[in-house]
Amino acid sequence: MLRALSHLAPPLLLLVTAACRGTYEARFDEVQRAYYSGDLEQAEDLLRSRIRHEDDGADADLLRLELAQVLQAGEHYAEASALLEGVDDRLLVIDYSDAPIDEMSRLLYAPDRARWHATPPERLMLNVQNMLNFLGQGEWEEAAVEARRARLQLLRQSVPADDRYASRFVWGLAGICLELAGAEGEAQDCYRDAQAPELERRPGPDEGSLLVVVQDGQAPVRVPALAYLWAWGAPRRLQLPALAPRTHGSPRVELLVDGASVGPLPELLDYGGQSLRRYDDEFPRLLAAAALQAVPRAYIADFVERGLSDHDEPTGSPQNTWARFGGFVAGELVAEALPADTRCWTLLPASVRATRISLPAGTHTVAVTLSGPAGAGRRSEWSVQLDAGGFALVQLTAAVGAGWSHAVTPLARDLTATPAGQQALELLRQPPVSTP
Amino acid sequence: MCARSPWSSKVLGALLLGCAATVTATAAAGCGPTFTRGSDDPSIDEPPMSTRLDRKDLDIALEQWITGFQASPFMVTLPRDKPSIAILKIANDTSEHIGGALDNLLSEMETKLVDTGAWTVVDNSRLATDANMAERLRQLGDTVDIETRVALGKEYGIHYFVLGRVGETTEEVGDTRRVQYYLFLRVTDVATNVIRYQDQVDITKQVED
Numbered sequence: 001m002l003r004a005l006s007h008l009a010p011p012l013l014l015l016v017t018a019a020c021r022g023t024y025e026a027r028f029d030e031v032q033r034a035y036y037s038g039d040l041e042q043a044e045d046l047l048r049s050r051i052r053h054e055d056d057g058a059d060a061d062l063l064r065l066e067l068a069q070v071l072q073a074g075e076h077y078a079e080a081s082a083l084l085e086g087v088d089d090r091l092l093v094i095d096y097s098d099a100p101i102d103e104m105s106r107l108l109y110a111p112d113r114a115r116w117h118a119t120p121p122e123r124l125m126l127n128v129q130n131m132l133n134f135l136g137q138g139e140w141e142e143a144a145v146e147a148r149r150a151r152l153q154l155l156r157q158s159v160p161a162d163d164r165y166a167s168r169f170v171w172g173l174a175g176i177c178l179e180l181a182g183a184e185g186e187a188q189d190c191y192r193d194a195q196a197p198e199l200e201r202r203p204g205p206d207e208g209s210l211l212v213v214v215q216d217g218q219a220p221v222r223v224p225a226l227a228y229l230w231a232w233g234a235p236r237r238l239q240l241p242a243l244a245p246r247t248h249g250s251p252r253v254e255l256l257v258d259g260a261s262v263g264p265l266p267e268l269l270d271y272g273g274q275s276l277r278r279y280d281d282e283f284p285r286l287l288a289a290a291a292l293q294a295v296p297r298a299y300i301a302d303f304v305e306r307g308l309s310d311h312d313e314p315t316g317s318p319q320n321t322w323a324r325f326g327g328f329v330a331g332e333l334v335a336e337a338l339p340a341d342t343r344c345w346t347l348l349p350a351s352v353r354a355t356r357i358s359l360p361a362g363t364h365t366v367a368v369t370l371s372g373p374a375g376a377g378r379r380s381e382w383s384v385q386l387d388a389g390g391f392a393l394v395q396l397t398a399a400v401g402a403g404w405s406h407a408v409t410p411l412a413r414d415l416t417a418t419p420a421g422q423q424a425l426e427l428l429r430q431p432p433v434s435t436p
Numbered sequence: 437m438c439a440r441s442p443w444s445s446k447v448l449g450a451l452l453l454g455c456a457a458t459v460t461a462t463a464a465a466g467c468g469p470t471f472t473r474g475s476d477d478p479s480i481d482e483p484p485m486s487t488r489l490d491r492k493d494l495d496i497a498l499e500q501w502i503t504g505f506q507a508s509p510f511m512v513t514l515p516r517d518k519p520s521i522a523i524l525k526i527a528n529d530t531s532e533h534i535g536g537a538l539d540n541l542l543s544e545m546e547t548k549l550v551d552t553g554a555w556t557v558v559d560n561s562r563l564a565t566d567a568n569m570a571e572r573l574r575q576l577g578d579t580v581d582i583e584t585r586v587a588l589g590k591e592y593g594i595h596y597f598v599l600g601r602v603g604e605t606t607e608e609v610g611d612t613r614r615v616q617y618y619l620f621l622r623v624t625d626v627a628t629n630v631i632r633y634q635d636q637v638d639i640t641k642q643v644e645d
Contacts, residue, residue: 085533089486140574141528141535148531152606182575183529389571 028346029406031066035347036218036404040074058113061087062343065126069347072129073397077136084130088149091126092117096282104289108241108341121275122345124153124170131173132213135180135393144181147174151190169268169352172199176211176356180391198266203358208386210257210357214265214368216249216398217350220275222342226412229291229421235414236298237332238290238424241340243279244407248272248350249398250370250377255355258365265353265368272350284420291424293338301331349399361388370398378402487615487641489537489602497619497637498541502548510623510632514554519595521549521623522558522588525576530604530617538602545598545621558594566591580624589626596632598623611645 027050034042047067054060064083071080094117096104107114118126127150134143150170171194179187179202191200203209225242228235255262305327310319367381378401384392415421472480481492489497505511523545526538542560549555564570569591572584580588580599588594600621607614622634 142533145528145531145533145535152531182527 028066032346032404035070035073036399036402038401040070040400043070044074058115059343060115061091061118062116062345065122065345066347068129068133069345069397072133072136072395073400075136075395077133081130081133081137081139081142084126084133088126088130091123093120093123094118095120096285097278099285101285101288101292104285105292108286108289109239109293109338110341111338113341116343118345119278120153121271121278122348124150124167125271125345125348127153128170128173131177132393132395135177135211135391136395138391140177140180140182143177144183144186147177147190148186150174151186167269168194168196169199169354170194172196172268173354175199196268198268198355201356201358203389206361206388207358208361208388208390208392210359210364210366210384210386210392210394212255212265212355212357212366212368212394214253214353214370214396214398215349215351216253216353216370217272218246218399218404219345219348219350220245220272220279221346221407222344223407223409224339224342225410227287227290227421228412228414228416229294229424230414230416236291236294238287238294239338239340240286240290241342242410243276244409245272245276246350246407247399247402250372252371253353253398254369254371255357256367256369257357257359262355262357265355267351267353269352270350271348271352284423287415287420287424290340297331297334300334301327303327304330349397359386361386361390366394368394368396484641487613487643488532489534489617489639489641491537491540493617493639493641494537494541494544497639498544498548500637501619501621501635502545502552504635505623505633506552508633511554518554518556520556520558520593521596521598522563522592522594523549523560523598523600524563524580525573526600526602526619526621527576529601530615531606532604532615534602541619558592563592580629582629585626585629594626596623596625612642613644614640614642616640 031043031046034040034046044067047063047070051060051063051067054063064087068080068083068087071077071083092115094104094107096119107117127146130146131143131150134140134146151174154167154170171190175187175190175194176199178184178190194200199211201209220243222241223244225240227238227240229238230236253265255265305323308319308323308326310317310323313319362385364384364386365381366384367379369377369379371377378398380396382394384394386392416425474480484490484492523542526542528535528538546557546559550557563573569584569587572581572587576584576599580597585597588597598621600619602617602619604618605616607616617639619637619639620634621637623632624630625632
């Protein structure tokens with residue numbers, strides 16, 4: 001018994017340590033609850049408290065992104081832009097669709113939580129949100145800087161032409177920022193790539209320009225998921241970061257100006273849909289990275305089993321049966337203590353609707369109505385002052401006040417027979433593992 | 437039973453206290469950031485700390501431009517009656533947030549021009565207080581339209597204006613990122629719209645992770 005405990009003690013200790021640390025997601029529930037219930041002040045206080053306590057921690061950049069989102073929802077554009085500008089300079093990025101598997105495995109399953117790495121879409125959304133923040137402040141040149149940064153990312157990723165048009169909101173918004181800053185040539189390049197005439201409408205004489213942006217729904221979030229692979233005659237449990245969809249937002253969003261309907265706001269960015277499609281491309285590599293974690297676990301299980309076995313006894317003896325069970329338990333304990341890193345930018349929207357209209361100079365009442373399920377709706381209203389040749393932004397984060405519930409964790413699946421599972425098994429066969 | 441020496445207890449106590457004090461002092465010294473005043477250690481201004489333009493970059497750029505400007509045929513043949521000049525705008529065409537640095541550059545340029553003794557400098561902030569002129573300056577592109585030139589000449593008595601821009605080329609290879617800035621400044625005659633002087637200064641910054 002003592003011998004068994006001494007072999008199982010290290011994995012047990014690892015499990016206790018992990019349990020004490022908790023997960024970022026569990027500690028972030030309070031913030032989400034406050035934000036989506038409409039209590040921005042509470043969400044802000046909670047985030048500031050965590051940033052104070054974890055100033056240089058592994059979650060520092062991510063917490064600042066979340067706080068910037070809360071501040072933007074409350075139209076505190078100056079502070080939001082300063083936060084994002086600070087994070088932009090030091091943000092680490094990993095592309096799960098082509099990063100080396102061992103690097104992904106190291107980052108996703110680090111016992112001591114690694115510094116958070118954004119995905120390329122999250123990285124791009126930082127610049128998108130900051131374009132809005134600077135437009136909200138009337139800082140056209142700073143907005144143009146963010147527009148150039150966004151363009152660099154879109155071009156650097158060598159995004160295929162078809163997919164680039166899926167980012168037409170980003171291109172169109174960049175065009176607006178560059179146009180306002182006087183960079184007409186660059187603006188035209190962006191408008192051409194955007195193919196979004198809704199955003200290129202220029203005001204006529206004695207008119208001003210109004211940009212209406214509605215960030216709706218809740219972006220998909222990473223959740224811990226289980227998968228099984230049969231290897232070495234036993235089911236191996238893998239912990240994966242799955243991407244769980246959340247609410248997409250209102251099926252219809254209507255814009256009214258001075259009481260008259262301007263029409264529905266078109267959806268120009270389906271961030272949630274793009275994220276889910278991208279995850280499908282990343283999944284085989286994520287599974288392979290998880291499978292790589294099974295290798296040291298197999299070694300640990302093998303070590304514990306050998307330590308508990310009595311080599312003088314036959315294989316089927318009670319002692320050696322318990323030894324095999326002990327090895328299995330050790331491997332499971334290590335798996336439990338090293339869950340997949342599921343941190344992500346939680347407060348992003350699932351979709352963005354936008355349009356740009358020209359209005360006569362003067363004061364206007366602008367309203368946005370969101371139709372909910374079963375006909376329920378919400379209405380938000382602003383009074384906007386427009387000068388001739390001027391520009392104004394009306395921005396709504398529709399998810400604030402719309403309520404929140406936990407993302408659904410997918411059920412555990414046996415992936416052995418799937419193509420992704422076969423790839424992972426191939427990876428498992430490569431390093432020598434003595435476990436029968 | 438051996439009697440315990442009073443001296444050994446005192447020595448042991450002193451040793452323990454000394455160790456505790458050393459550990460505490462070491463821990464305290466190792467905690468928290470270290471602040472340095474530039475006047476105490478001027479060398480802190482020397483090393484670059486980002487790929488953005490810092491004060492040293494701007495000082496070097498401005499010095500180079502002013503030197504070339506003062507030696508130019510335009511300045512040599514400039515009338516002695518101190519014509520007026522204004523720096524309208526130095527546009528940021530980069531993907532770096534250097535607006536603050538460019539505002540400082542503009543102010544330093546005004547100071548340098550005043551120091552030459554050859555110019556009457558019209559402060560940029562004076563132009564910015566006029567809402568119409570501020571809007572004109574905001575919308576300035578590579579050229580100044582005739583209405584703005586007329587306004588500059590009639591309302592402010594400006595004879596020459598300076599227009600500039602900062603551009604960049606950014607390249608990345610592996611963990612190395614290089615940003616090559618160019619600062620372009622041009623002096624134009626308000627009345628004739630003729631360019632009297634222009635020059636470009638190059639600055640390169642690099643970061644390696």
